[in-house]
Amino acid sequence: MVNRLAVWLFLILLLTGCSFLPTNIVNEINLIQGVGYDLAGKNNIKGTVVFPIIKKGSSYSEVKTAFGQSSKEIRTKLSNETRFRLVSGQLRLTLYGKTLAKQGINDFVDTLNRDPSIGSLIQLAIVDGDTNELLKMKKYKEENISIYLQEMLDQNMEYGRLPRTDLQTFLLQLFQIGQDPYLPLIKKVDHNIQITGMAIFNYDQYVTSISLEELFIFKALLDQNRNGLNRFILKNGDKVVLETLNSNTKYKVKIVNGRPEYIIHLKMKTKLQEFAPSKKKRQAFDKKKYQKQVEHKLEKNALKMINQFKNHQVDPLGFGAKYKEHYRGFNEKQWKKFYPNVKVRVIANVDIRQTGIVD
Template identity: 30%
Template sequence: MGHLCKLIASVFIVFSLTGCVKKEILDDISLIEGIGFDYIDEKNILGTVVIPVYLPDEAPRNNIYSAKAEIKKSILQDIQQQTADPIVTGSLSVVLFSKKLTEKVGILPLVDPFQRDPGVGSGLYLAVVDGETKELLGGQYGVRGNATYISKLMEHNIKHEDLPKTNLQLFLADFYQEGKTPYIPQLKKIGKDKMKINGISLLKYGKIVDFIPSEEMFFFKLLVDKYSEGLHKVEIESGGEAAVRSIHSSHKYTLTKREPTEITIEIEVDGIINEFTGQELTPKKIHELQQQFREDIQKECLKLIQRFKDKEIDPVGFGHFVKTQTRNFDVKKWRENHYKDLVVKIKTDVKISESGVIE
């Protein structure tokens, strides 16, 4: 009897608490899944939202709404006047900024409301668009809605390709972290139903200051993230090109000297050759491929690091790393003096095994 009373009391409490929560019926609200911002002038932007309409036995229809607003004011109020149901941001998965807007105004005034909105998840993807976000969001991509397509594109390229981990939480962590330059991917529309990640935008105080094209993203990811899967092509002088797949990588930073600061980066890469264009793939060829891959990594990574130093940006996070190794770290001195004199050495261990189709 005592157990029955406890059960009844528990059920009563649950229903009492449930009655205190604001209820929203999905059929009576408009769920925003994607939003984009385009530049109009120094004070005004054009905001565009994607609200999917789910139909039985059909792909969702992408309803697109746009409104002009001042940069520091929300566009949602104006867009709300165009929709029949209340707008909700709980399903928001992507926020896009046109390249022009990011260069002229910066994204910080627009990112701030999303970090304050309790309905927005920290896994939200941010991206720059080479072109207008309204045009990109107005395309037809896949069968699950445009915003879902973009978020899946990001997810796939993080897990299997050359895009380092990125989302709202990581962007804000890099922005507020002393000694680190934040970055987000850049998208480009390449057809009515196609888009691609064509590089990575590096941001300083919310504005684009540099751009890593797609052909350099592999080496950038080796420096800032790790591969669980991946692909890279290696060409050798004696003839032949190998597609190295299933790449696994890791890196380790060591502070090896002070005044001037010297950091050694150890990069380990494991991969499998499953395509080779050339003559017989002998052990000698595999050794040559490993050596060439090692040299490519050292050369391209050091080239990127030198470029970052010349532009006085630090997307790798050397400043943050040195700060963790230094008592009473002075970030001002680091930026003004020590970073430009930083010496970086790269040690690379590449292991490649033979497997798959040889052409």
């Protein structure tokens, strides 16, 4: 009996251990949902955090700015002016200014990767301009700007032209041998925030970008095209808008004397959405003729983009990784030398399946 009592007492004593556990009570912390970093002078970073203040009746997002050398230093400085502790477990969006991205963002991504409380599905994006200005926009004061931007990007990746990117894909590409990462590029245009293209990196440094018009072909080359509209202006000014029903991209790698040669097969099944012949006169849609012309256009655009990558020595399509998969004697240094002159052929195969309910 005494024994049992002693055990119970001991167990009750153990409960004091619970006080060792750190607690996060939801209305006694500030949940950072979005952060932005800009370059501010030499070696100085301007950090901006956005966290919601939820009150009965009215909620708004609070934006705070501080200067520092590292992201966690900025956070420490920021907590000097916040009511509650700042925590990053609900982070959804990180933005980097273009000028900062040109110097490399590895140091900032490292802390996201290191922190166990940060999920891998958060969105990263590059801002053409000042992230601070973008996050401070009055229009989104009432609305939660971090969630707004995250959902905007998610939506465009799912249904629009943007290829899928998030922290995980960025890290994967950053560490992958023979591949460079890419992130969406957004910009403040008047009173709106727009996606303007894709930022292409060399390792962690921003190098070049591709425009919104080129994103369709970029996504197709990444074999992520599921559905999306694209307009083609053909030889004699005929306008054709096609909706992708099904798209499939295959890379064939041929090794000639240890050097790779690529043939990219782009297969697309599409549906005609809009057809505006230059003659301004209704005519029946000549499937065969236009398929040929669209194919030609696609091939030309794809090659143009690949040449742009080659000139900038960036490899977002992962040609190097594909070379490595097919060639046992892969050597990274040698590949870097090969890359600007590597032979790439694109063969497009567009099948216009449906023309709608008219011919």
